[in-house]
Amino acid sequence: MTVTQDERRNGVDTATLFATLDAVKGQHEIAKFQFRASNNWVNGVHSRSKFAGFYGAGGEMLHKAAHIAEADHPSVLCGEDAAPTPVEYLLHALAACLTAGIANIAAARKVNLTEVESTVEGNIDLLGILGLDKGVRNGYQQIKVSFKLKGDDPEKLRSVVAQSAARSAVYDVVTNGVPVAIEVEAG
Amino acid sequence: MTVTQDERRNGVDTATLFATLDAVKGQHEIAKFQFRASNNWVNGVHSRSKFAGFYGAGGEMLHKAAHIAEADHPSVLCGEDAAPTPVEYLLHALAACLTAGIANIAAARKVNLTEVESTVEGNIDLLGILGLDKGVRNGYQQIKVSFKLKGDDPEKLRSVVAQSAARSAVYDVVTNGVPVAIEVEAG
Numbered sequence: 166m167t168v169t170q171d172e173r174r175n176g177v178d179t180a181t182l183f184a185t186l187d188a189v190k191g192q193h194e195i196a197k198f199q200f201r202a203s204n205n206w207v208n209g210v211h212s213r214s215k216f217a218g219f220y221g222a223g224g225e226m227l228h229k230a231a232h233i234a235e236a237d238h239p240s241v242l243c244g245e246d247a248a249p250t251p252v253e254y255l256l257h258a259l260a261a262c263l264t265a266g267i268a269n270i271a272a273a274r275k276v277n278l279t280e281v282e283s284t285v286e287g288n289i290d291l292l293g294i295l296g297l298d299k300g301v302r303n304g305y306q307q308i309k310v311s312f313k314l315k316g317d318d319p320e321k322l323r324s325v326v327a328q329s330a331a332r333s334a335v336y337d338v339v340t341n342g343v344p345v346a347i348e349v350e351a352g
Numbered sequence: 353m354t355v356t357q358d359e360r361r362n363g364v365d366t367a368t369l370f371a372t373l374d375a376v377k378g379q380h381e382i383a384k385f386q387f388r389a390s391n392n393w394v395n396g397v398h399s400r401s402k403f404a405g406f407y408g409a410g411g412e413m414l415h416k417a418a419h420i421a422e423a424d425h426p427s428v429l430c431g432e433d434a435a436p437t438p439v440e441y442l443l444h445a446l447a448a449c450l451t452a453g454i455a456n457i458a459a460a461r462k463v464n465l466t467e468v469e470s471t472v473e474g475n476i477d478l479l480g481i482l483g484l485d486k487g488v489r490n491g492y493q494q495i496k497v498s499f500k501l502k503g504d505d506p507e508k509l510r511s512v513v514a515q516s517a518a519r520s521a522v523y524d525v526v527t528n529g530v531p532v533a534i535e536v537e538a539g
Contacts, residue, residue, distance in 0.1 A: 176395030182430050189482055196478040200440050204447035206468035208363030212451045214444040216436045221478075222428050229433040234421065234441065236448030241409050243369050243456070246416040249403045251449035251522050253387050254421065254441050257401040259532070260391035261423035262438035264399045266481075269430070281393035287530075291383040291408075294453075294519045295376055304524030307531050314538045322538035330534055332481045335438050337491030342529035343474075344494050345446070347517055351501045351509035 177272035195223045210244045211237040252305070256285040258335045260310065266329030271316070276325055280315035308339065364459035382410045389421075397431045398424040439492070443472040445522045447497065453516030458503070463512055467502040495526065 172180040189196050198221035202214040216232040218225060236251050238244025249257070260283045271278050287308045293301040314322040330336050359367040376383050385408035389401040404418040423438050425431025436444070447470045458465050474495045480488035501509040517523050 177397070178430060185430060186482060186484075189478065190484060193479060193484070196482065196484070198476050198478055200437065200443060200474050200476065202440055202443035202447055202472045204444065204451055204470045204472065206451050206455060206465070208455075210364070210452035210455055212448045212468075214447055216440045216444075219426070219440075226426065226428060228426060228436075232436040232440075234436060234444045236444065236452070238452065239406070239413065239415060241413060243365060243372060244452075249415075249419040249421060250387065251445045251452065253389055253403045253406075253419075254445035254448070255522055255525060256387060256389035257391065257403075257421045257423065258438045258441035258445065260389055260401055261399045261441070263534075264391055264393050265397035265423070265425065265431075265438065268393060268395075268397055278393070281399075283391045285389045285391065287387050289385050289387065289521060291376065291385055292380060293524075294521055295373060295383065296519060297373075297377060297380070297383070302524055302528075303519055304521045304528070305530045307533065309533045309535070312534065312536045312538075314536065319538035323536050326534065326536045326538075332483060332490055334476060334481055334491045335442055336532060337480075337489055338442060338526060338529075340529050340532050341489075341491070342525075342527050343492045345523060345527050346494065346496045347450075347499065347513065348496070349499045349501065349510050349513045351499075351506035351513075 174272040174275065175268045175278045177268055179272045182269060182273060195221075197221070207235075210242075211235065211247055252287060252289065255305075255339070256287055256308070259308065259339055260285045262333045262335035263310065263312075263326070263329050266333050267314070267325055270328050270332070271322075271325045274321070274325065276317045276321050278314065278316040278322075280313070282313045284311045285309070361459040361462065362455045362465045364455055366459045369456060369460060382408075384408070394422075397429075398422065398434055439474060439476065442526070443474050443495070446495065446526055447472045449520045449522035450497065450499075450513070450516050453520050454501070454512055457515050457519070458509075458512045461508070461512065463504045463508050465501065465503040465509075467500070469500045471498045472496070
């Protein structure tokens with residue numbers, strides 16, 4: 166198959182994208198995925214996660230190579246600043262999910278992108294996690310994502326961003342929450 | 353000041369931890385923080401975030417060095433697998449936040465840790481984000497965190513994990529959600 170300009174747009178292989186969609190339409194079971202992170206405490210507030218494999222498309226899958234991400238706190242929060250904080254990774258996850266959606270949706274709609282930048286800001290009052298004010302929540306109080314897009318018609322670009330938010334896994338979890346079960350084996 | 357064993361436990365400088373707490377008690381304003389990520393689209397579903405600075409402790413702060421995190425999709429999800437997926441970073445953020453809390457809380461309670469491992473699993477049905485079933489949410493349907501801790505008395509370790517969840521910024525956001533505002537500049 167010759168890959169024409171229509172089949173690869175914004176670096177997205179739209180032929181494969183639509184083929185994936187068709188495959189899932191024909192077999193809903195392959196849409197069930199489980200993602201995983203294995204985290205190990207390093208020292209202090211520094212830890213390291215490994216992403217080796219996941220379940221999806223009907224079976225166990227491996228990443229091409231296991232990915233690693235570390236986390237730490239800056240010195241003002243009693244860390245050594247060896248890596249981003251956990252709360253910064255949350256902002257990254259949100260920006261990256263929305264941006265991936267923008268690229269895919271734009272490609273599917275034959276909208277060309279030349280630039281997608283975003284700044285994500287999360288406001289948090291540490292009186293919550295420090296246990297100093299019961300009226301203050303532990304997490305972010307609000308998050309703002311500011312996108313700057315260049316490419317085709319601005320109205321089309323805005324519509325692509327709106328659709329990305331309407332179909333983003335991370336945006337859904339961050340705005341609506343999800344039940345989290347914690348199990349502990351100690352000894 | 354001589355750092356004794358009591359002042360540094362689990363790699364946590366407890367003297368500084370308590371001094372930070374006292375400083376915030378005396379001046380609540382310094383607890384207001386804003387964390388930020390600046391994300392740039394690379395190509396396809398691949399993007400890169402930079403964490404340069406943040407606001408906190410009453411002023412603008414810089415990380416020792418700017419941190420970087422990339423994100424991509426595996427090939428089965430039409431990416432090139434150059435980095436973890438956004439939804440995997442969400443699991444990392446959760447594990448790292450809970451683990452940092454465990455280290456701090458254990459140190460504050462004079463509980464020694466020798467090992468903290470966790471596996472985080474998030475189940476997601478892609479029928480949601482693919483727009484193939486309106487009854488299926490876009491994000492994770494549930495997340496399970498399995499901790500394995502070694503150190504002092506198992507009951508104390510379990511209690512430390514429970515307190516970490518009760519005071520975790522990421523756990524709060526992931527379980528309860530937070531309002532997200534999206535602004536777009538296109539053209």
